[in-house]
Amino acid sequence: MLLKNLSPNELKPLLLGCKHRALISQIHAVMVSSGLFSHGNSIAQLISSYGKTGDLESAHKVFDKIPQRRVDSWNAIIIAYSKNGVPVEVVNVYNQMVLESVKPDSSTFTVALKACIILQDLEMGEKIWEKAIYCGYENDVFVGSSVLNLYAKCGKMDKAIDVFEKMGKRDIVCWTTMITGFVQSGKGREAVDLYRWMQKEGLVGDGVVMLSLMQASANIADTKLGSSVHGYMIRRALPMDVNMLTSLVDMYAKNGELEIATHVFRKMPSKNAVSWSALISGFAQNGFAVNALQLLIEMQVSGFTPDVASLVSALLACSHVGSLKLGRSIHGYVGRKVIMDQVLSTALIDMYAKCGLISCARSIYDNMSSKDLICWNTIIACYGIHGHGREALTLFQEMKDKIEPDHATFAALLSALSHSGLVEEGRHWFDVMINEYKIKPSEKHYACLVDLLARSGEVEEATDLIISMETKPGVAVWVALLSGCHKHKKFSIGELAANRVLELIPENTGTFILVANFFAAAKMWDKAAAARKLMKKTGMTKVPGYSAVEVNGRLHAFLMGDTSHPQYEQIMELLCNLENEMKAMGYVPKTEFVLQNLDEEVKVKMLCNHSERLAIAFGLLNTAPGTRLFITKNLRVCGDCHEVTKFISVIVKRDIIVRDAKRFHHFKDGICSCGDYW
Structure with a gap:
């Protein structure tokens, strides 16, 4: 009864505040019975109200019954579809609007462009932008911001900057969109340059801009810039929520400033799983695998469930140090608690391969229901570092029939062929990459082929290349x-x-x-x-060579000539006994690998104290007979130690795997998988 006495002007604010579908339907009924349905403003608000409750069917029925639809009604149904996450219908209604010769306004173009961004439909977005220019909205700041966002999200920053430079008016949203777009496109330097330009225009950066600059600092490894941004935020008292502080942790960690990253992290009033992941990832990527794994344990003790990012970082840390036991433990956790996706599967492939179990890596790969380009590249690279060049080539040939290889694929393939000395194959696929796939060789591709040629003795051909x-x-x-x-x-x-x-x-x-x-x-x-x-x-110091071996789940590291280990005397006694047996089998120390001008006797003693020998001896002393030994070395294994390990594998009847800075060596029965080619 009350509704029947309302005027058209009173209906609109009533609809605006209404959130209940039943009441909206009652108002709709009164509008029809009282003849108010033909009132344009109220109809547009009725469509909008239905849309806010998620009743898009009723909203579109109202829209279809309008005899003469004005731009506000078109915008109401377009916005209803947009807010309910149906971008396809936004574009469909926009196209219908244009066909019926209704002139869109700023809101129409802005919402339609947003739909194209979600759909990643650059072609349609550019048509909408052309129409906006035709209708006189070229200098509209809202439409302009939307088209900048479209180009940025579609990776077309060259087109975005062209539009940006022609804009008559730019607000903070335009500048932020461009800076963020450059960062997301991996163009950190351009993002910083644009920010400098923004400052010259007299605009002050907000939290979103600072967040983008922190990401740019991390991407271009500019610690000075990151510290400057941090200081700016403190001076201007910009709010620092958990997301902002997490970005600071990530920025410092990626720039290698792990002490500062840890300090910021420890001072955070509240943390989330992403905060933990940022610090874990930072330690893992900077080579501090043990710290990364300790943080993963602390994260769980603190009541946080590791997310995919933290698990991937932990697996990366296991890969770095060769911690198979912990890697398997993480694999078990993933199987119980997390839905396996391509990212985790690829990280597990990498972990098992770098912990010496290429068979386990292949098993995970074979059981994946779908494989993306990164997964293919990873398994090819894994076979390469294990010296299985022909297997890598077989995988590549299988891959190219299913998915287009990229520059990283060919880098992995050429590296695999190089590790196996497959010269003819290397020449062939280098030419195929250029001539058939039209991939311009980068320095990495050239380095792989030069390495393949030079190591096979074709030094002159490598020089010509x-x-x-x-x-x-x-x-x-x-x-x-x-x-x-x-x-x-x-x-x-x-x-x-x-x-x-x-x-x-x-x-x-x-x-x-x-x-x-x-x-x-x-x-x-x-x-x-x-x-x-x-x-x-230049300020550099020689990185000491060290080798590590995992025994009972713990990593034990040894430096060359390290006498501090509690079992040092037992280790040297075992090595002395092994050397006597090796000499009886024909071993002659290769003193040419001691590249110092010393007496032969001193050189022999130095060879005996190489870190990989100490690690092997410790492993033999502390594991059961027949146990496989896995040694990781931060430098390349020397020729003499390589020969010695072949002899030891025969004497102790064990498989010994050595992962050096470049590749894997599988020693068994006096033979190495590399075929003495490394």
């Missing part, structure tokens, strides 16, 4: 050539490669050591000393 490169070869390419020259004693070409490496000033100590060792092997003692001096001048 480098000369033919369209871009200037970097350190990785020259190092690949130098390694081959070192192995085959091609000192003249090797000297050229070594000089090129030093000119480029490598960023890691291992490369300096390789150069110095090459000069020492060539008896160029002055140049060897100069290389070591240059390394010190």
Whole structure:
């Protein structure tokens, strides 16, 4: 009775505040019976009210019965579909609107563009943008922000910047959209440059902009920028919720500032699973696997259930240190508590392969219902580091019939062929990559092929390949050539490669050591000393070689010549006994692998104290006969230790797996899986 006495102007606010479908239906009935249904404003609000309750069927029935639909009615039904998560219908209604020659307004274009973003339909989005320009909305800040977001979400930042530069007016949303878009597209430098431009325009960044800048800092490894952003937020007293603080932890961790990351993490008033994952991932990716695994345990003790990200990071940590027992434990947890997806399956494949069990990795791979490109690339790379180049090639040939290989696929394949010395296959697939798949070779591809050629003795061909490169070869390419020259004693070409490496000033100590060792092997003692001096001048120090072995679930690490271990005397006694047996079998110490100008007797003693021998002896002393030993080494295994391990595998009748910095060596019955090619 009360509804019948309401005027059209009173109906609209009543509908606006109504949240109950039954009452909306009553108002709808009164509008029909009283003749108010033809009143445009009230009809649009009626559609909107039905939409807010999720009754899209009733909303569309009302829309269909409107005799002359105005733009507000079209917008009402479009917005109803948008808010209820039906972007396809948003686009369909928009297209119908255009066909009926109704001119869209700013709201229409904004909501329709949002639907295209959700659908990742760039083609339709660009048609809507063209229509917006035609209708005079080119400088509308809301429409402009939406089209910027469309291009950013579709990875078309070149088109986004073109629109952005032509905009007559830009609000903070436009700037934020562009900065975020650059970060999400992996263009951190461009994001920072745009922020500098924004500052010059007199605009102040809010929390969303700061969040994007932190992500940019993490992506481009710019600790100074990250610290600056952190300081800016403190000075301006910007709110720091759990998401913001987690981003700070992630930024510092990815930049290697683990102490600061841990400090921020410990000071957080509240944490979530993502916060824990950020710190765990940071430790794992920076090589501090033990810390990462300790944090995973602490996370569970603190009452948090590990999410996919933290489990993947923990598996990565197990891969780094070769902790098979813990890796299996995480696998068991995943099987009981988590729905297995492609990301976890791929991480498990990587973990088992890097813990020496390629068969387990393959089993997981075979049981996956669907495989994406990353999964294929991972299993190919895993076979490669185990020296199974032909198996990697077989997988690649199976893959290319199901999914398009990318540059990373070919890098994994060429690396696998390199580890197995498959020269002809390497040449063939390098050419196929360029000519059939139209993939321009990167430095990594060149480095793999140069390594394959040089290590097989084709040093001259490898040199010609480098000369033919369209871009200037970097350190990785020259190092690949130098390694081959070192192995085959091609000192003249090797000297050229070594000089090129030093000119480029490598960023890691291992490369300096390789150069110095090459000069020492060539008896160029002055140049060897100069290389070591240059390394010190750059502020680098030699990374000590260490080897680790897992015994009863615990990792035991040994440095070269380490006498501090409680079982050192037993270890040396066992090694002495083994050496006597090896000599009786024909072993002769390869003292040329001690690249220092010392007496032969001293060199032999130094070889006996290499870290992998200490780790093997400890493993033999503390595990049952027949137990497989798994050794991880942070540097490449030396030629003499490689020969010694073959002899030991015969004497003790055990399988011994050594994972060095480049690949795996499976020793059994006096034979290594690498075929003495590494």
